[in-house]
Amino acid sequence: MTVPAVGTAMKVINNKTRGVFNLELDRMTGIVAEVEGTGIDSLEYNITRFVQVLRHLGVRVSLAETMDAMAALARVDLLSRGQFRGALRACLAKSSREAGLFNQAFDLFFTTAEEKLKRQKLRKEMQEERERLISGAQQELNGVMEDWQGELPEKIALTDMQLETYSLLPEEEKERMKEILERMKANPVNNPGELINRVLQSSLNYWRYYMMKNLKEKEGSRIPAEAELTGDEELDEVIQSVAAEFYHTPGDRIKHQDMESLDDGDLPRITALINHISSQLALGMSRRYKRSSRPVAVDIRRTVRRNIKYGGIPLELKFRSRRKKRPGFLLICDVSASMARYARFVLQFMYGLSSAVKEIESFIFSENLERITPFFRLNDNFSGSMTEIVNSSRQWGKSTNLYQSLKTFKKLYGDTASRETIVFIVSDTKTVAPGEAARLLGDLRRKCGELIWLNTLPAIEWEKQPQIGVFRKIADMYPCNTLSQLEKAVRRHVLGRYA
Amino acid sequence: MNISLNDLKKSMEREGYISEDDLAVTVYLALTLQKPLLVEGAPGVGKTEIAKVLGRVFAAEVIRLQCYEGLDENKALYEWNYQKQLLKIQIMKDACARDDIEKDLFDEEYLLERPLLKAIRTEKTVVLLIDEVDKVDEPFEAFLFELLSDFQVSIPELGTLSARKIPIVVLTSNGDRDLSDGLKRRCVYLYIDYPDIDKEVRILQTKVPEAGERLRLEVAAAVNFIRANLDLRKQPSIAESIDWARALMALDADFLGVDSISRTVNTLLKNRDDRMQLMSGNVLHDLMHRLNSVGWPEKEHDCAGCGHGHEGHK
Ligand SMILES: Nc1ncnc2c1ncn2[C@@H]1O[C@H](COP(=O)(O)OP(=O)(O)OP(=O)(O)O)[C@@H](O)[C@H]1O
Ligand SMILES: [Mg+2]
Numbered sequence: 001m002t003v004p005a006v007g008t009a010m011k012v013i014n015n016k017t018r019g020v021f022n023l024e025l026d027r028m029t030g031i032v033a034e035v036e037g038t039g040i041d042s043l044e045y046n047i048t049r050f051v052q053v054l055r056h057l058g059v060r061v062s063l064a065e066t067m068d069a070m071a072a073l074a075r076v077d078l079l080s081r082g083q084f085r086g087a088l089r090a091c092l093a094k095s096s097r098e099a100g101l102f103n104q105a106f107d108l109f110f111t112t113a114e115e116k117l118k119r120q121k122l123r124k125e126m127q128e129e130r131e132r133l134i135s136g137a138q139q140e141l142n143g144v145m146e147d148w149q150g151e152l153p154e155k156i157a158l159t160d161m162q163l164e165t166y167s168l169l170p171e172e173e174k175e176r177m178k179e180i181l182e183r184m185k186a187n188p189v190n191n192p193g194e195l196i197n198r199v200l201q202s203s204l205n206y207w208r209y210y211m212m213k214n215l216k217e218k219e220g221s222r223i224p225a226e227a228e229l230t231g232d233e234e235l236d237e238v239i240q241s242v243a244a245e246f247y248h249t250p251g252d253r254i255k256h257q258d259m260e261s262l263d264d265g266d267l268p269r270i271t272a273l274i275n276h277i278s279s280q281l282a283l284g285m286s287r288r289y290k291r292s293s294r295p296v297a298v299d300i301r302r303t304v305r306r307n308i309k310y311g312g313i314p315l316e317l318k319f320r321s322r323r324k325k326r327p328g329f330l331l332i333c334d335v336s337a338s339m340a341r342y343a344r345f346v347l348q349f350m351y352g353l354s355s356a357v358k359e360i361e362s363f364i365f366s367e368n369l370e371r372i373t374p375f376f377r378l379n380d381n382f383s384g385s386m387t388e389i390v391n392s393s394r395q396w397g398k399s400t401n402l403y404q405s406l407k408t409f410k411k412l413y414g415d416t417a418s419r420e421t422i423v424f425i426v427s428d429t430k431t432v433a434p435g436e437a438a439r440l441l442g443d444l445r446r447k448c449g450e451l452i453w454l455n456t457l458p459a460i461e462w463e464k465q466p467q468i469g470v471f472r473k474i475a476d477m478y479p480c481n482t483l484s485q486l487e488k489a490v491r492r493h494v495l496g497r498y499a
Numbered sequence: 500m501n502i503s504l505n506d507l508k509k510s511m512e513r514e515g516y517i518s519e520d521d522l523a524v525t526v527y528l529a530l531t532l533q534k535p536l537l538v539e540g541a542p543g544v545g546k547t548e549i550a551k552v553l554g555r556v557f558a559a560e561v562i563r564l565q566c567y568e569g570l571d572e573n574k575a576l577y578e579w580n581y582q583k584q585l586l587k588i589q590i591m592k593d594a595c596a597r598d599d600i601e602k603d604l605f606d607e608e609y610l611l612e613r614p615l616l617k618a619i620r621t622e623k624t625v626v627l628l629i630d631e632v633d634k635v636d637e638p639f640e641a642f643l644f645e646l647l648s649d650f651q652v653s654i655p656e657l658g659t660l661s662a663r664k665i666p667i668v669v670l671t672s673n674g675d676r677d678l679s680d681g682l683k684r685r686c687v688y689l690y691i692d693y694p695d696i697d698k699e700v701r702i703l704q705t706k707v708p709e710a711g712e713r714l715r716l717e718v719a720a721a722v723n724f725i726r727a728n729l730d731l732r733k734q735p736s737i738a739e740s741i742d743w744a745r746a747l748m749a750l751d752a753d754f755l756g757v758d759s760i761s762r763t764v765n766t767l768l769k770n771r772d773d774r775m776q777l778m779s780g781n782v783l784h785d786l787m788h789r790l791n792s793v794g795w796p797e798k799e800h801d802c803a804g805c806g807h808g809h810e811g812h813k
Contacts, residue, residue, distance in 0.1 A: 062684050064684060068687075075528065075531050085521075090528050090529075090687045094688045096674070300579065308600055308604070312585040312586075
């Protein structure tokens with residue numbers, strides 16, 4: 001998975017919004033002819049690649065379905081674009097959302113040779129522009145180092161990404177960096193190359209993060225929060241364009257956008273959506289678990305069989321087996337400064353669940369941990385509960401100490417976790433004392449049934465955070481920066497997965 | 500199924516089901532690939548109707564399994580007729596050995612067929628409609644998935660019963676709950692959206708033929724406008740626009756006006772808040788403007804008192 005460079009990403013977005021290419025029938029004939037003309041497996045090859053695009057857009061396509069699609073194509077008129085598309089969609093897209101993604105991807109992927117050529121050119125230009133920026137940055141930095149005294153650092157070993165970030169910096173920021181280099185020249189230390197690299201790299205990484213974040217805020221809905229790139233340029237281009245344009249209905253956009261960048265203007269819609277999702281889940285939970293308390297039904301077939309020996313008089317009754325016992329749920333939600341926006345939505349979600357399902361204990365933490373279950377019970381609306389939580393809690397917007405928080409949990413509420421308990425931790429993992437926290441986390445893991453960590457950092461950033469590796473060894477970790485991911489993770493662990 | 504795509508589309512139309520190309524291709528593929536057709540979409544867009552119309556097209560019996568929460572195999576597949584079994588035991592209790600009675604008791608004779616078993620045991624091809632499958636519990640869905648994978652069921656006392664004829668299977672879902680990947684993978688998928696004006700006009704034409712051309716067009720345009728522009732609790736479905744057109748006919752209305760709308764709106768919008776939203780001055784005014792632009796010549800709409808003349812048509 002590659003991260004699109006800042007500049008490239010911006011350009012792709014600008015260029016790709018141009019949109020969907022409509023084709024008349026005769027052009028389509030051309031395409032199919034082209035596809036078919038290049039050899040017997042060429043159609044298959046294209047379908048396989050198209051399936052790859054769909055998969056990376058989050059459409060789950062199995063091998064069996066790909067084969068169904070091929071079988072379907074054999075039964076329609078390939079010269080009719082409508083039939084061709086209909087046949088593929090019927091076999092490859094299995095929800096309204098997937099059908100929407102499919103339609104856009106189809107239009108971009110199965111396009112004319114001219115369009116493809118145009119896009120190829122555009123791609124090449126973007127690539128060249130990027131290379132130009134990178135080599136410019138390299139030269140500029142080398143220039144500063146030219147008259148280096150004494151032991152010369154081999155080269156300034158920056159990655160292309162870092163060099164690109166440098167080239168995109170505002171002028172005064174570039175000057176500032178060069179100045180730092182100059183000062184280091186005047187004041188040689190033991191291992192200057194190493195030091196310079198580290199200073200440069202960390203500040204460039206910071207800038208990159210900052211720029212990406214700004215871009216995200218500005219382009220909010222356009223950034224594909226869940227789409228993953230393949231590394232194959234031609235496919236990636238389709239993936240990026242679709243992802244950038246897909247989330248056009250407000251509900252979809254909200255569900256798949258990073259919660260942090262959700263717009264306050266959308267709040268009523270977000271609230272409605274969260275309520276909808278949580279009530280659906282609550283319904284599922286009560287369906288799945290409620291029957292355990294009801295009287296169980298007589299199993300007629302086994303009863304009849306059992307009572308043959310009594311001449312059919314049902315002396316011994318046989319019962320259907322009981323349903324699963326209902327597990328308890330513990331939610332531990334990080335409400336520190338870096339999590340504030342996520343926490344608001346996650347808590348609202350949990351509020352929705354709590355109102356329908358009683359076995360949920362909720363906690364918030366930052367510097368320390370506090371139980372908030374009573375607040376959810378007290379009020380009959382979320383904003384009332386939320387206001388009271390924020391007013392009476394000392395945790396809101398502080399820094400994070402998971403260690404202290406887990407210590408408090410263990411001491412005061414340790415009994416609430418048992419083998420039947422599913423524990424959810426929602427946090428971006430940015431805590432002080434991660435090592436000690438991990439130790440207590442391990443204790444908790446051993447006490448409860450399942451320990452699930454919903455991480456609000458996008459998965460692509462996980463590798464950069466060493467503590468994540470440690471926590472992941474203990475808890476099952478899932479990315480959770482969009483409502484859709486939150487829903488999926490909770491659904492999976494609360495309602496279970498099968499088939 | 501021996502039918503061409505074109506013939507299928509025409510036959511469905513003849514039986515009163517209006518379809519666009521995408522829909523027809525998908526249904527056609529389900530038939531020729533002999534796969535279950537999974538239809539999703541908002542309420543009242545014509546999901547259930549597909550199964551019924553296929554029954555008519557192929558002169559096949561439609562066997563319906565209406566799903567609900569708590570539906571289980573006893574209701575869906577088969578049950579033993581235990582009253583009959585108990586009687587049999589009473590009659591036989593002195594005459595036979597226990598093992599023999601037991602063997603006799605669990606014979607097909609005592610089997611009560613429920614829709615699923617009936618669908619696979621019938622000699623002729625049938626249409627099996629599994630309606631609102633999103634309502635069932637997940638274990639039952641898993642069971643359905645198995646049944647639809649190989650069209651055979653095993654009954655412990657009788658062994659495996661396989662389909663005499665593979666039925667045409669249509670599953671519908673309102674999307675209340677995501678169906679399992681396994682089930683979806685087995686199926687050919689069709690999502691039905693609300694129709695565009697043109698399709699809805701054609702549906703009205705077949706369902707309410709007594710309505711005039713202008714009324715059909717205006718009803719379709721109005722419903723289209725309402726779906727696209729109002730934020731309603733419940734969007735009007737096709738069934739509701741049909742009802743609306745019928746109600747308007749009952750008033751002898753041959754076009755839409757503020758008066759005829761307000762007298763019939765409760766057939767279109769079932770929710771009170773939704774009705775109030777539509778009947779508010781601004782919305783109604785916009786709607787009238789829209790109707791003026793759909794291209795019916797020489798019309799004079801009264802226009803929610805907007806106080807200026809309209810040009811009638813473009
Ligand atoms: N394409 C169509 N052609 C003709 N009639 C249609 C069409 N679509 C829908 N209808 C009409 O709309 C009515 C509602 O359709 P149907 O009952 O199939 O909806 P549904 O999608 O199954 O709804 P629900 O989700 O509420 O079960 C039907 O009576 C049918 O007459
Ligand atoms: Mg129905």
